[in-house]
Amino acid sequence: MIVVTVVVLLGADLSPLALMDHVGVKAQNNERRVLAHIPGDIIIGALFSVHHQPPADKVHERKCGAVREQYGIQRVEAMMHTLDRINADPTILPNITLGCEIRDSCWHSAVALEQSIEFIRDTLVSSDEEESQGRCTAEAGSLLLQGKKPIVGLIGPGSSSVAIQVQNLLQLFNIPQIAYSATSMDLSDKSLFKYFMRVVPSDMQQARAMVDIVKRYNWSYVSAIHTEGKTVKKKQFQWNSCRTLSRFQEDKGHRAHSRCRSGCYSFNSSSLMHIKTKQNERKIKKKVQEIGQ
Incomplete structure (x- = not known):
């Protein structure tokens, strides 16, 4: 069950913030970015605004604001619950387990781009490891330890303006993006955003x-x-x-x-x-x- 997985990952602290594992990149002010990771055969990335956007005096530091429980924590839990239901039903994806990596966008473009770069870095590192693993297997008959799996696609972010900037970055690496609340008409232009999809109608x-x-x-x-x-x-x-x-x-x-x-x-x-x-x-x-x- 996902709940058990979260306990294993995060320990005994089950407060809302405990859903986000303290692993990740550092901002300019050395604040540690947090993420939630559930292992699986296929990893789905997600950008949710778990915190409010940085206040005016903290924008240059990219230091996020207060926790958004309704539109932040609840969406994290909703995704985990959905994956739990899918993985528990053997008729949907038999012999395949879905995992996820959820990062905080803070409803701010700079933070969302920072976190998107982390997704891309994982993809590039994984590709390099596969090549190295193949060489080592052929030459030395040994295997390297497997690193983090790359995401197959990204869910989010919520804001249209942020989603546009994230898509401009992700499509350079052929990473699909599905938005859940970005409604800008600009995103309907497939010649500009060919890897973008959404589950809500446009404006x-x-x-x-x-x-x-x-x-x-x-x-x-x-x-x-x-x-x-x-x-x-x-x-x-x-x-x-x-x-x-x-x-x-x-x-x-x-x-x-x-x-x-x-x-x-x-x-x-x-x-x-x-x-x-x-x-x-x-x-x-x-x-x-x-x-x-």
């Missing part, structure tokens, strides 16, 4: 859903408020929605509305994830009042 599907709502209720005036981020920018969001609306109208034999050609929205404002100040609250209320006039 285009969300845009189509919004367009369906607009068309269903015959709305002619739409305003959008969005959060700041690399994957959702004002012009990009506006253009994607307009492009989707135009495509749907053209498919039905209608000409795209002039408002969509010149700009979908009366305004397009980015807001904070959490309204924490009275000033931000007043801005939102003022904008809503303007819409209602």
Whole structure:
């Protein structure tokens, strides 16, 4: 069972952080990166944001923030549980045991790239060991000790912007990547990201859903408020929605509305994830009042 394996790997400490074995690379501040490793015939890599991204004063050190239990630890446990169920069923992969190596991306591109390099290094080292093992077997009749097995593919990371950077690195070594929450439309371009797959729809599907709502209720005036981020920018969001609306109208034999050609929205404002100040609250209320006039 995986639980037994984790106990063997990590000892008696079964706190959430104990799921991540203290083995791995060091950051600039000599902080030890942590990982969870379960042996198997086939090793699947994973990048989960077990910790929050580094605070502003720790970005240059790549020192991660607090633990993310819901979106970090739970995903680690979910993957381990899934592998446990698969390995326990002899009808799925008979005589094959799945293992994993889970690393922490901290929801930060620099940390995710650092950890991706470790996956790649394991792959390169394993290839070198296989060549050396073959030479030693032929020449001396002895075998070298087997090192870490390379990953056959990578699951994650969650952020679209981070997933893009990780894919740019992994595809140089032909390592497949499957994302579980990266929704950027850019990742749909197979000419740029040929080893990338995902199990969630892209933002285009969300845009189509919004367009369906607009068309269903015959709305002619739409305003959008969005959060700041690399994957959702004002012009990009506006253009994607307009492009989707135009495509749907053209498919039905209608000409795209002039408002969509010149700009979908009366305004397009980015807001904070959490309204924490009275000033931000007043801005939102003022904008809503303007819409209602």
